[in-house]
Amino acid sequence: MISNRYRGLTAILSFAALAIVVACGNDDGASAAKSVEQARVETFAARAAMNAPPGRGGQTVADTDMFVAAGQSQPDAGVGRPNVPDPVERKLIRHANATVEVDSVDAAIERLVALASELGGYVSSQNRSLLYDERLRGSVTLRIPGTHVDETLDTVRELGRIRDERVWVDDVTEEYYDLSIRLDNARDERGKLREILERARTVEDLLKVQRELSRVTGEIERMTGRMRRLTNQIEFSTITVEVVEKPRLVADTDTAIGKIVAAFRDMVDVFWSTIAAIIRFVGVAIPIVIVVALVVWILVVVVRKWRRKP
Template identity: 30%
Template sequence: MKKKLWIIILLVLMIAGCSTSDQPKDKGIGHVDSNWQNETGEYNSDKGEQTKAPIDNDLKLIKNGSATIKTKSVNDSYQNILNLVKEFDGYQTDISRNEGSNYTTIRVEFKIPADNLDAYLEKLDASEDVKYLNVYTKDITNEYFDSDIRLKQLEKDLAKYQEFFDKAANVEEMLKIQYEINRTTTEIEILKGQFKLWDSLISYSTITLDISEYDDVIQTSQEIKFSALSFEDFLYYLKSGIVRSASAVVSVVQYAIILAIAGIPVWLPVGGVVYFVIKKRKNAPKKEKVKKPAEEKNITEEN
């Protein structure tokens, strides 16, 4: 009985070993699809790399700021601010100026190395009347390092696809692998461009300043100066006035004549009717007035 049991156990172990050895170790070059990364273990999320907690020096921070400055002279303050920016290795990127009759405002934008931002703002506050200051920071550390891991993984994938392309057995396999190579290359270039943008935003801070003059409670009135026309201007305007008046009179007469001639089809029938009515009333016999009794009595008494 024991011998039979041992024989059965040995048979089971042999069958299990054969089934394990029969499993394919590589699916071949012809099978290239979206699951390739998981099958090779490159993209497997269970064993994939995780973002390590960065130390303080590895934090990726984008720092920008804005401020409002009041001054007696906008131009002088602007020149002082520009000198401070150059002192801290910064540069101007944009400026807009608005000038009115009683005021001047300037809106200017600078780029300053992020490491010099705090020192620059401290010196700015000491040299100018800063009424409002806002410094805002955006932490992109996790996004930055996740994208870095993604970039390295894509570069590994690209190298694998290049190896597969070199070993392709037919045109169909080459086309499939070339598609993956193009897609991966595009993603790599997009990520590299994003890193360039991030590095620029991290290295240099953007500062926007609004510079304006103090609000005056009492506005000075403008000086009134006497002015008169020169003799030549006087003759010119006089001549122009006479000519325009004469032109207006002539225009009225011309339009009256035009209206009279153009209205003949209307004036003739209307004039004829009016003339006929007036003539008929003149030719009609006059009626004698009937004397009232009181008037007759007065006549009799007079006689």
């Protein structure tokens, strides 16, 4: 009777031990999945805290949602707010366009290129072309440090007569700080996911964490590229200058002086036209003269040989 009791007790203890082992295995897999979900919740709450409207007691709506989602009690007011500079440093992108009439397009472009180098900037693009009236036109796009924009525009005005000028500013302060906070949050999320990856014990949990880690890494790379472009545009203003040759002098032929100027201009045009015609004639005539001379020489040689025959 006692032996049967011991056998029953042993069976009960063995079943209980097996149940504990199975439960522990399930808890390990659930723990990794729960850790990934917790990282997502914390990151989402941090992102929402950037733009959430303030709630009662100085807290934001995002703060409340974060602690509800995490199953925690709310802390005192002022805890968990995003770290935004106060007062905020404005992030401005300055642009300028100008059109200038100059005596020499090449000289003006050379001056602008040298100016960009002197001020620590660089030339983004430049080109030259001819207008319908044979005047030369050029365009230069300069990237100048933001602190030297006014100095650059003063130099542009000194090149010649300003036909058009436009200066404007893009305020990207909100976008800049929003992107900066989202980038910091994404990096924090990546760090948590790496810690979870080290604790993953099953293949399924490992694959889940790796997929989430790849997604977050891709977001970080995209935001980093955008941040670099914004920073470059903030630090280097864009100034596009179009330089055009001044219109040629057109004489008023209704006055005596105008008639004299027009006659003199016509005389100069006729002179150069005559020189050009002579050059063309010589260029055409020389080959013909050479061919004719060669033919005559051959005929002379043939006739002389024919006459010498008895």
